[in-house]
Amino acid sequence: MSYHTKERREKVVQAKSYNTKLLVSCGLLAGISIILTRIFSYTIPIAGFPVLRIGFGDIPVIISGMIFGPIAGALTGGVSDILGFMINPMGGPYIPGLTISATLRGLLPGLIYWAIKNNKIKINYHIINVIFSILMVAGAVYVPLSQDGGISNIALIIYGLIALAFILLPIILGIIIKSEEGLYSFDKILFVVTVCYYLISLLLNTFWLAVAYNKGFLAFLPGRIIAGLVIIPLHSLIIFVLSRWFKYMRIL
Numbered sequence: 001m002s003y004h005t006k007e008r009r010e011k012v013v014q015a016k017s018y019n020t021k022l023l024v025s026c027g028l029l030a031g032i033s034i035i036l037t038r039i040f041s042y043t044i045p046i047a048g049f050p051v052l053r054i055g056f057g058d059i060p061v062i063i064s065g066m067i068f069g070p071i072a073g074a075l076t077g078g079v080s081d082i083l084g085f086m087i088n089p090m091g092g093p094y095i096p097g098l099t100i101s102a103t104l105r106g107l108l109p110g111l112i113y114w115a116i117k118n119n120k121i122k123i124n125y126h127i128i129n130v131i132f133s134i135l136m137v138a139g140a141v142y143v144p145l146s147q148d149g150g151i152s153n154i155a156l157i158i159y160g161l162i163a164l165a166f167i168l169l170p171i172i173l174g175i176i177i178k179s180e181e182g183l184y185s186f187d188k189i190l191f192v193v194t195v196c197y198y199l200i201s202l203l204l205n206t207f208w209l210a211v212a213y214n215k216g217f218l219a220f221l222p223g224r225i226i227a228g229l230v231i232i233p234l235h236s237l238i239i240f241v242l243s244r245w246f247k248y249m250r251i252l
Contacts, residue, residue, distance in 0.1 A: 022072060025067075029064045029076050029080075030076045033076070034084040037053070037057025054231070062106065062192065064076035066113045066192065066239075069113075073105075077106035078103040095209070104196075109196065113183075132191075132195075186236065201228065205224070
């Protein structure tokens with residue numbers, strides 16, 4: 001057996017071993033996502049329909065895309081949504097659009113981190129995160145002001161302070177929290193989580209739900225905006241804390 005033939009066979013074996021480990025890792029993350037989504041989550045009704053789910057099931061899908069790339073992330077998201085619905089529908093109908101959203105939830109972080117790793121994105125993440133925060137707060141402030149019953153001055157002040165804290169949060173945490181590996185710094189993770197929430201949770205999922213339940217888009221949007229004030233920083237912080245173990249997850 002020639003040296004080159006032996007070398008090629010070793011590369012084939014290594015590739016198969018890597019693909020096997022990749023499938024096992026993605027399968028594990030998909031399983032964790034199913035458990036967190038279908039068991040350890042809370043569904044809040046909006047406009048009389050169970051359309052807002054508060055939980056941590058999106059975190060493993062986002063992590064899969066960040067570590068293993070867009071294709072692996074997309075498969076993790078799609079499989080976790082389909083199998084999760086088969087195991088526990090949670091009382092709602094199957095909505096194919098939500099499977100598309102779950103797939104994109106793994107795909108987008110993979111694409112963003114591919115661009116970051118290859119220096120395709122050169123922006124100040126702190127500034128972008130603050131802009132996103134201001135837009136989210138503007139939408140959240142509009143919700144109580146648009147209610148017919150109005151809102152008391154005290155409640156408005158409290159709400160304003162909460163909104164201000166949300167705007168300052170990415171700045172403060174970005175300065176205080178530092179990661180050992182710049183690739184998974186808090187500002188980048190917050191950017192990824194925020195982009196996913198804006199494009200998928202606020203836009204796509206709200207649209208799919210409006211179509212599925214034959215309701216107006218704006219009927220579901222306000223509650224999802226307010227939920228984002230909690231979900232975005234919380235998910236970002238959890239992923240950042242877990243990021244110290246990403247190097248071990250790469251070789252599962």
